[in-house]
Amino acid sequence: xxxxxxxxxxxxxxxxxxxxxxxxxxxxxxxxxxxxxxxxxxxxxxxxxxxxxxxxxxxxxxxxxxxxxxxxxxxxxxxxxxxxxxxxxxxxxxxxxxxxxxxxxxxxxxxxxxxxxxxxxxxxxxxxxxxxxxxxxxxxxxxxxxxxxxxxxxxxxxxxxxxxxxxxxxxxxxxxxxxxxxxxxxxxxxxxxxxxxxxxxxxxxxxxxxxxxxxxxxxxxxxxxxxxxxxxxxxxxxxxxxxxxxxxxxxxxxxxxxxxxxxxxxxxxxxxxxxxxxxxxxxxxxxx
Numbered sequence: 345x346x347x348x349x350x351x352x353x354x355x356x357x358x359x360x361x362x363x364x365x366x367x368x369x370x371x372x373x374x375x376x377x378x379x380x381x382x383x384x385x386x387x388x389x390x391x392x393x394x395x396x397x398x399x400x401x402x403x404x405x406x407x408x409x410x411x412x413x414x415x416x417x418x419x420x421x422x423x424x425x426x427x428x429x430x431x432x433x434x435x436x437x438x439x440x441x442x443x444x445x446x447x448x449x450x451x452x453x454x455x456x457x458x459x460x461x462x463x464x465x466x467x468x469x470x471x472x473x474x475x476x477x478x479x480x481x482x483x484x485x486x487x488x489x490x491x492x493x494x495x496x497x498x499x500x501x502x503x504x505x506x507x508x509x510x511x512x513x514x515x516x517x518x519x520x521x522x523x524x525x526x527x528x529x530x531x532x533x534x535x536x537x538x539x540x541x542x543x544x545x546x547x548x549x550x551x552x553x554x555x556x557x558x559x560x561x562x563x564x565x566x567x568x569x570x571x572x573x574x575x576x577x578x579x580x581x582x583x584x585x586x587x588x589x590x591x592x593x594x595x596x597x598x599x600x601x602x603x604x605x606x607x608x609x610x611x612x613x614x615x616x617x618x619x620x621x622x623x624x625x626x627x628x629x630x631x632x
Contacts, residue, residue, distance in 0.1 A: 347399040347406070350391065357411055359388040361612060364403075364425075365418030368392040370550075370577070372626060373416060376605050379625045383618040388413055395421060403428050407445070407454055414612040415445045422487060425456065432456040439490045440516075444608045457611060460491035463604025464574070465499065467595050471540075471570055472499065479503040479537050483557035484544035485514045485525065488574055492544055493520055505538070507531045507557070528557075535565040541587075543573045548581030556582040566590040576601050579630050598626060 347364070350356055363373045369392065377390035395403075400421075406412060407428065417425045422441035426432050429445065430453045436442045442456035468475065480501050482489055485508045496504055497520060504523045508514050511525040526534065535541070547555040558566065563586045571587035576597035584594045606617035 346394050346396055347402060348396075350393050351402070351406065355389070355391060356409075359386075359411055359413055361388060361390045361413050362415040363390070363392045363418060364395040364415060365392075365421060366394050366396065368394050368418065371418070372576070372601065372629070373605065375629060376602065376622050376626060377609060379622050380605075380609050380618055383621050384613075384615060386613075400424070400428070407447075412447070414447055414608075416608060417443050417445065419487065429454040429456040433458070435461055435494065439494050441487055441490060443604070444611060446611045457608075458491060459604040459607035459611075460488075460600075461495045461498065462607045463600045463602075464492055464495045466603035466606075467572070467599040468499070468570075471593075474539055474570070476500040477502050478539040479505070479534070480540040480542060481505045481507060481531055481534060481538045482542045482544060483507045483531075483547075485517070486544065488544040490516075492542055492574070493517060493523060496540075497522060501540075505531065505534045532562055532565050535569075538569060540570045540572065541566060541592075542571075543575065543581070543583050546575070548573065548578075548583050549575045550577045553578055554582060556586060558583055558586055560586065563587075563590050566592045568592065570595065573597050574600055577630075598630075602626065 371392050374390050374392050381388055425442050436456050436458035439458050444457040444459050446455045448455055478501055480496055482492055485506050506525045507528055508525050511527050514525045517523040543557050545557050547557050566587040567590040569592050571592045572595040573581045573584050574597045575581050579596050579598055587594050602622055609617045
């Protein structure tokens with residue numbers, strides 16, 4: 345439902361967290377966070393709210409309502425939401441995007457965070473020694489790639505090659521000295537010395553499940569690499585299927601979703617996220 349409709353409903357007066365974006369109807373965040381809230385016996389609920397552009401002006405007053413406990417922001421509002429907050433942490437400021445809103449202090453200060461960096465890095469924990477001082481190829485130069493580039497820079501990777509359909513028009517990564525932007529025609533030339541290949545584009549996402557940033561004819565370049573797709577629906581994208589067939593190590597986007605949600609939940613509640621319960625519930629969702 346839209347923010348206007350939500351505020352007219354009984355739900356708005358009860359303790360809640362919310363995801364704001366457009367579209368949000370297929371988001372797994374409500375299932376994930378309500379599972380965690382149920383684990384602690386919390387009366388609070390988590391809702392997905394489709395935010396219309398003309399509803400942004402209502403956010404400031406809504407955020408100050410006692411029933412609103414905190415929230416997440418997704419596309420297309422990650423960049424603009426900072427204007428409605430009191431402070432933004434250094435990671436979110438560096439990326440230029442906020443995905444988590446936290447209410448702190450008696451004066452109700454609204455703080456913005458970005459948990460996507462933590463979410464992306466967590467599944468790579470077992471491979472850190474293979475990635476440091478190494479090279480990565482990242483498909484896509486949109487919003488998701490900003491968090492990935494920040495994460496890989498933090499990890500200590502020496503070279504990051506971002507693959508774009510229009511490399512000459514990409515200038516938003518100029519402050520990252522390790523980043524070079526290349527075309528889809530060039531990426532295979534950099535694959536041999538790359539340890540990690542990441543998809544941050546929507547290619548392969550439901551309903552476009554037959555698409556991939558890597559052509560089947562280029563599948564051999566995935567062999568022996570760590571291939572990571574930030575897309576989580578479906579759990580195994582075409583990109584990951586090609587990588588698996590080529591003998592690559594694969595990481596799907598569902599774990600990134602869970603890990604970024606974990607950090608958001610901890611910011612809001614001060615409690616540990618029940619990872620095992622949430623994983624079990626989300627995996628069951630995809631098996632239905």
